Amino acid sequence: MNPTPFGLNHGIEFLFMAVVGGVSHVWGAVLGAAILTVLQDYLQTLLPKLLGENGNFEVIVFGILMVLLLQYARQGVWPFVARFFPRGPRAHLPDHADALPHRTKPTAGENLLTVNKARKQFGGLVAVNDVSFEVT
Numbered sequence: 001m002n003p004t005p006f007g008l009n010h011g012i013e014f015l016f017m018a019v020v021g022g023v024s025h026v027w028g029a030v031l032g033a034a035i036l037t038v039l040q041d042y043l044q045t046l047l048p049k050l051l052g053e054n055g056n057f058e059v060i061v062f063g064i065l066m067v068l069l070l071q072y073a074r075q076g077v078w079p080f081v082a083r084f085f086p087r088g089p090r091a092h093l094p095d096h097a098d099a100l101p102h103r104t105k106p107t108a109g110e111n112l113l114t115v116n117k118a119r120k121q122f123g124g125l126v127a128v129n130d131v132s133f134e135v136t
Helices: 009-023 024-052 057-072 078-080
Strands: 113-121 125-135
Touching: 009 024, 009 057, 024 057, 024 078
Parallel strands: none
Antiparallel strands: 113 125
8 A cells, every 4th residue: 555645635634524524423524524525526616716717715715614613613513413313222221230349459479461482473574573571
């Protein structure tokens, strides 16, 4: 895989998609990608007709929209859209649950973990070769 197609412009665009949709929601990133893709296509068609062929006004409009979005919808667009979708049934939590059983703690100086001659290999590449250690 070659990282060349994923330059700085694409990285910023992907970040915008997540921020517009809402970074705390998986569906927010999908919604942000849809919004930015449609908006980018619309602006690339509309702005040259309004302001002329010269100039890259799309970046300026995106910047203004981003500032407005971060000012008025700090969590992204998804929380506004999610209000219109019914939520699924929530898990019922019991009023009282039994405590977990207590385990005895190891004595001081007792080995908790012993590893002898660990080896990890990826094809012909050896990442770890004959590593041994103890955790006490």
